[in-house]
Amino acid sequence: MLTFVSTAQNPAAFYYNGNVADTTSCAAICSSQSTCKSFAFGGSGTECLTYEAIVSGNFDANSASPYYFYDITCSFATSSSLASSSSTVSSFSSASISSSATLSSSATISTFATTSTTSNSTVSSSAVANSTVLSSTSASSSSTSSAATATIAATILVISTDTTSAYDAYSGLNAHGIPYELLIVPSGGAALPTLNSSTSSANYGGIITLSEPAGLTTDQWNTMYSYQEAFGVRMVRLTADPSGGGDGSSFGTTGANGDSGCCGDNVEQLVSFTNTTAFPTAGLVENQGRSTLNIWHTPAIITDASSTIEIAKFAPSSDGTFASDTVAAVINTNGKRQQMVWFIEFATDWSLTSNFIMHAHIQWVTRGLFIGQRRILFNSQIDDVHLETELYYPSDTPTWFRLRTSDLDAHVAWMADLNSRLPAGSLYRIELGHNGNGNVEYATLNDTSGTICTPETWVQYTGTNYVPTDLEFQKTLGAGISIWPTTPTYLEWSMECLALDELLSWFLVAENRDAFSHLSHTFTHENEDNVTYSDVVNEIQYNQAWLSKVGFTSAAYYSPNGIIPPAITGLHNGDALQAWSDNGIIHAVGDSSRPVLYNPINEYWPLITNVSANGFDGMTVVPRWTFPIYFDCDNVACNLVEWDDTAGGDGSLTDLQSYLQEGWTKELLGLKQDPYMFHQANLRHGDTQEVTIGPVSGYLSLLQIFVETVLQELTRLTTWPVITKKHDDTAVAFLNRMAQDQCLPAMTYSIANNTITSVNVVAKQGWCNVAIPVTFPVAATAVGATATAEQLGSDPLTLWTEVGSSTVSFSLSEPIAL
Numbered sequence: 143m144l145t146f147v148s149t150a151q152n153p154a155a156f157y158y159n160g161n162v163a164d165t166t167s168c169a170a171i172c173s174s175q176s177t178c179k180s181f182a183f184g185g186s187g188t189e190c191l192t193y194e195a196i197v198s199g200n201f202d203a204n205s206a207s208p209y210y211f212y213d214i215t216c217s218f219a220t221s222s223s224l225a226s227s228s229s230t231v232s233s234f235s236s237a238s239i240s241s242s243a244t245l246s247s248s249a250t251i252s253t254f255a256t257t258s259t260t261s262n263s264t265v266s267s268s269a270v271a272n273s274t275v276l277s278s279t280s281a282s283s284s285s286t287s288s289a290a291t292a293t294i295a296a297t298i299l300v301i302s303t304d305t306t307s308a309y310d311a312y313s314g315l316n317a318h319g320i321p322y323e324l325l326i327v328p329s330g331g332a333a334l335p336t337l338n339s340s341t342s343s344a345n346y347g348g349i350i351t352l353s354e355p356a357g358l359t360t361d362q363w364n365t366m367y368s369y370q371e372a373f374g375v376r377m378v379r380l381t382a383d384p385s386g387g388g389d390g391s392s393f394g395t396t397g398a399n400g401d402s403g404c405c406g407d408n409v410e411q412l413v414s415f416t417n418t419t420a421f422p423t424a425g426l427v428e429n430q431g432r433s434t435l436n437i438w439h440t441p442a443i444i445t446d447a448s449s450t451i452e453i454a455k456f457a458p459s460s461d462g463t464f465a466s467d468t469v470a471a472v473i474n475t476n477g478k479r480q481q482m483v484w485f486i487e488f489a490t491d492w493s494l495t496s497n498f499i500m501h502a503h504i505q506w507v508t509r510g511l512f513i514g515q516r517r518i519l520f521n522s523q524i525d526d527v528h529l530e531t532e533l534y535y536p537s538d539t540p541t542w543f544r545l546r547t548s549d550l551d552a553h554v555a556w557m558a559d560l561n562s563r564l565p566a567g568s569l570y571r572i573e574l575g576h577n578g579n580g581n582v583e584y585a586t587l588n589d590t591s592g593t594i595c596t597p598e599t600w601v602q603y604t605g606t607n608y609v610p611t612d613l614e615f616q617k618t619l620g621a622g623i624s625i626w627p628t629t630p631t632y633l634e635w636s637m638e639c640l641a642l643d644e645l646l647s648w649f650l651v652a653e654n655r656d657a658f659s660h661l662s663h664t665f666t667h668e669n670e671d672n673v674t675y676s677d678v679v680n681e682i683q684y685n686q687a688w689l690s691k692v693g694f695t696s697a698a699y700y701s702p703n704g705i706i707p708p709a710i711t712g713l714h715n716g717d718a719l720q721a722w723s724d725n726g727i728i729h730a731v732g733d734s735s736r737p738v739l740y741n742p743i744n745e746y747w748p749l750i751t752n753v754s755a756n757g758f759d760g761m762t763v764v765p766r767w768t769f770p771i772y773f774d775c776d777n778v779a780c781n782l783v784e785w786d787d788t789a790g791g792d793g794s795l796t797d798l799q800s801y802l803q804e805g806w807t808k809e810l811l812g813l814k815q816d817p818y819m820f821h822q823a824n825l826r827h828g829d830t831q832e833v834t835i836g837p838v839s840g841y842l843s844l845l846q847i848f849v850e851t852v853l854q855e856l857t858r859l860t861t862w863p864v865i866t867k868k869h870d871d872t873a874v875a876f877l878n879r880m881a882q883d884q885c886l887p888a889m890t891y892s893i894a895n896n897t898i899t900s901v902n903v904v905a906k907q908g909w910c911n912v913a914i915p916v917t918f919p920v921a922a923t924a925v926g927a928t929a930t931a932e933q934l935g936s937d938p939l940t941l942w943t944e945v946g947s948s949t950v951s952f953s954l955s956e957p958i959a960l
Contacts, residue, residue: 150342275615294373296512296889298322298349299335303355307736310488311352311380314500316746318811319514319879319915321888327355334362337369346509347891352488353381354388360929363389374896377481378490378503384442384469393483394450398441398468404459410435411459413470413495415502417450420473423510423919423938425499425861431457432495432859439486441468451472452683453482453502471502480507490812494804497811498859509958510919511885513903515932515940517755518851518864520809521767521817522845523573523731523870524825525663525773528580528645531823534772535780543776546586549646549843552827554657556846563837564853567863567935571699572845573817575663575706580690581646588642595639597630601684603668603767609669609711613740616714619757622674633687640692650693659699659868662689662727663673663706670712678721680714686725701870704729710766711738716757723761729873732763733817740765744883745814764873765816769806770798771844773821780832783845795833799851806848807855820845863935866867878912885910887945897957904949911941921955 180563297317300322302308308324315322323346325335338344349366351358370377379387384395404411412431418424434456441456441464454470471484484502490496501516530544553572561570583600592598603625641647649655664670665684668677682705689695695702703726710733714719722730732739732749741747749763770789778795785791785798809816824844824909835850840848853864867875886906891898903916913930916922918939923929927950929941942948 150406158715167215168235173486200441202716209832228339234403240485242906266519269929279344291892291894292342292344292373292629293890294344294375295894296321296346296891297345297506298348298350298507299325299337299346300350300352301325301327301358302352303327303329303356303357307352310490310496311350313812314497314504315350315492316744318504318512318516318917319334319746319882320504320508320512321886327357329357331357331359334365337365338373341372342693344369344375344377344631347889348376348378350378350380350503350507354379354383356388358388363387363391367476367479368844369635371477374478374893376507376509377479377678378507379481380485382483382485384440384485393447393474393481394446394471395442395469395472395483398443398447399464401440402437402463403440404456404464405833406461406608407436407461408435409461410780411439411441412457413439413454414457415454415499418453418502420451421502421506421510423917424505425516425936426498426501430859434486434495437487437489437493437495440471441470442472442485444469444472454484454499473506483605492808494808494811494855495917497808501811501860506862509898509960510896510917510938511889511901511958513889513914514918515915515917516813516862516937517815517940518813518856518862519815519872519875520570520864521659521866521869522811522820522849523575523706523817523862523869524822524845525575525819526667526822527576527663528579528584529573529577529667529822530580531774531776531821533780533823534774535777535783540931543760543823543826544580545645545672545825547644549827550648550654553825553843553845554654557657560849560853563857565857565861565863565935567865567937569865570849570853571659571866573659573661573699573866573869575661576685576689577665577667578685578692578693580846581640581643581688581692584643584645585635585640586642589639593783594642595635597634601627601630603627603666603712607669607673609671613736614714616755616757617672617717622672622677622715622717623673624677625668626677631689633785634682637691640688644676644690654695655693656698658697659701659866660689660694660697661701661704661706661869662686663676664708669708670715670718672715673718674714675717675721678715679706679725682721682725699868701868703727703728704869704873706731706869708752710736710739713751713763714756716753719751719756719758719761723758726759728762729762729870731869732765733768733819734765735768739763741880744880746876747883748873748882749909762873762877764869765811766878767800767806767814767816767818769818769848771824771848774823775844776823776826776830778833778844778847795847797836799847802848803851803855807852810852810856811859815872815875817869818848820848864938865934881912882910882914885912885914885945887914889916893960895957896960898954899957899958900954902949903943903945903952905945905947909947910945914945915940915942916952918954920950922952925951925953927951 154791220369240943249279300312300319302311305326312322312324326332336345358751366377369375384393385395385401386392411434413434414431415426418426444450444452450472452469452472456468457472470486471482473480473482490494490500527545530542533541534541557570557572561568564570570580579601586595586599589595604627605625607623607625627722662685664681665688667682669680670678694700695898705722705727707713707730713730713732734740739749741749751758751761751763753759770782770785770791772784773785782791782793782795782798786793791798826845828841830841830843832840833847836854838850884900885905887903887908889903891901891902903914921939922941924941924943926944929943932940932942
């Protein structure tokens with residue numbers, strides 16, 4: 143199939159592959175192919191395109207100088223004769239075939255483009271390039287309008303030049319749990335996948351391209367454009383050039399300053415959203431600037447306001463190179479084909495800004511309808527509660543700190559205030575990790591008469607626990623050191639004794655206790671890397687008995703199946719893991735900074751231990767963030783000294799806050815649900831440095847400084863609710879996410895009259911025993927299936943649906959426009 147285009151004014155002038163090919167007739171052009179035996183005209187002048195529109199993919203039926211498609215079908219004697227003519231015909235162009243036209247070819251060629259057909263057309267192809275079968279056949283009712291009725295798979299096609307940079311394009315999809323397929327197109331090219339199986343069955347609900355892969359041919363771009371037009375599928379183009387696409391197509395923009403990019407070292411040019419109406423489910427706040435430092439971008443201006451709207455802008459650059467606002471991203475419409483285009487590099491592995499702006503194109507390309515969910519889980523876990531900590535600074539005199547009831551009172555009041563300022567639907571709560579032996583120690587020390595506490599002292603080790611320096615040391619099963627005393631043999635201390643500790647007495651008031659979540663941090667905090675099974679059993683059982691005795695097991699938010707391992711040890715000690723499991727512990731806290739404790743397959747899954755790496759099969763390890771808020775610091779001065787000494791900080795609280803914000807607001811925007819690690823000394827409040835963070839001023843704790851810094855930036859940029867789940871529920875959320883992905887859920891939706899009218903979801907694995915989250919931009923109902931609705935604040939509706947082995951259908955309260 144060869145495509146020629148002639149003008150209405152001069153039918154003798156033909157354009158071939160976008161260039162003037164000949165001024166003779168179509169017959170002469172076709173007959174110039176020595177192996178061409180016949181030709182036929184198709185089209186009647188009813189499909190009008192401007193020449194510029196043909197090149198750019200735009201459609202303009204009202205042009206004063208319309209151009210017409212003329213389709214020439216050349217029948218070649220043999221496939222070998224076609225190959226012999228490839229010096230003249232280097233590629234097949236996207237073609238529009240008239241009714242009843244048939245094209246059949248079997249050839250080895252350099253490229254093969256999708257053929258768009260009108261009604262009653264048949265297209266059959268078997269084209270091979272570099273031993274790769276190309277089967278990208280797109281069909282529609284016409285080249286410029288969506289299929290009247292069709293079924294579209296919601297999977298997103300992601301196209302990148304390499305697997306490393308591809309992360310910047312797919313990480314946000316994975317964060318939501320949205321199914322996607324990745325196509326790598328190196329400079330040498332690659333075949334497109336099959337975009338649609340028939341004129342009424344499409345395989346992808348959206349297309350995202352990164353960095354305009356040079357390996358994509360013009361024909362392949364046209365293939366995707368035809369597919370978009372046929373099914374109303376949207377395209378996102380990340381890291382694009384304002385002057386046009388890799389195929390030469392226009393975005394309705396050009397470079398603002400001779401197409402020069404920005405910026406040099408330490409030159410700032412903030413990026414912000416200016417119009418979010420096209421993606422309301424994203425929950426993004428307009429006119430909130432974010433840094434583009436170290437992110438290359440190309441400021442643009444709009445040249446065709448009839449087809450292109452600005453959705454994001456760059457502010458003037460700090461060096462004056464760009465003196466006024468410029469365009470950062472647009473939505474460009476070509477007839478019925480839409481594309482969102484960003485003129486900025488994406489770096490979701492490190493950039494808060496990238497993780498922020500990606501939510502626009504994810505919600506837009508999916509129309510807010512997808513498998514998966516956007517949910518912010520934010521849990522700050524406090525280790526070492528009831529213990530005393532020797533502080534890092536001042537170092538000239540040993541100084542110790544233990545949590546006080548005044549600190550707890552201050553944090554209860556602060557949590558209530560914070561929740562009143564967070565977006566609707568939010569509920570933040572601190573989680574405390576308890577070490578019961580600390581309570582026993584202070585109770586017995588307070589028994590000055592020596593008549594109330596029996597035994598008269600707390601558990602004290604009988605030897606030294608040798609701890610290997612290798613953080614990932616794996617102990618031989620059955621080996622290890624025992625340092626627990628032989629007595630007492632059970633938790634003998636009375637409640638009268640334990641209540642001598644003022645800190646515990648505070649928790650004995652149910653209202654105080656239930657203001658927090660609670661779980662075990664073991665009884666004494668013994669390092670568990672190199673200890674015996676019996677020592678770990680004592681650590682678990684004594685703390686379980688203590689938690690029950692003092693009432694924490696009756697708390698509103700208690701995790702009986704979880705543990706914060708002391709200093710995150712024991713995770714390579716099979717005997718320790720066995721002891722945990724034997725005593726009902728199945729969900730352990732991990733450390734996100736240690737790669738071996740992170741799931742190697744998917745960053746949103748928990749680690750499941752195995753005998754080879756951990757000495758035990760089946761323990762769930764929930765990742766947890768570590769950052770420069772130090773366990774042995776109780777105020778800003780101490781923390782900054784330790785940051786300077788150990789991690790290259792510079793002694794400035796402002797710089798520390800910036801570091802925390804850029805690092806961990808980024809993770810929230812990336813939808814990471816890992817909890818955050820703190821220690822009891824970090825809750826010191828009232829006799830600390832006075833700090834102002836946004837609307838909050840006071841003598842804040844290190845915990846408060848971190849939370850206010852991170853969440854204030856999140857809520858400046860988004861309207862998303864922030865919630866806390868207790869440890870066991872967080873572990874279940876991680877496990878469910880892994881199970882959901884392993885079910886291979888797939889969504890299809892039906893379209894009619896340019897709208898989505900219904901949705902189906904199925905588990906391609908064949909069976910799924912966990913609920914699948916499906917997010918909707920409108921009200922929806924599962925038909926004949928069990929679904930639990932979740933909708934917090936202004937977030938969209940999620941239906942958690944029991945799919946099992948069947949297809950579940952959803953009815954919509956109103957059609958969703960394409």
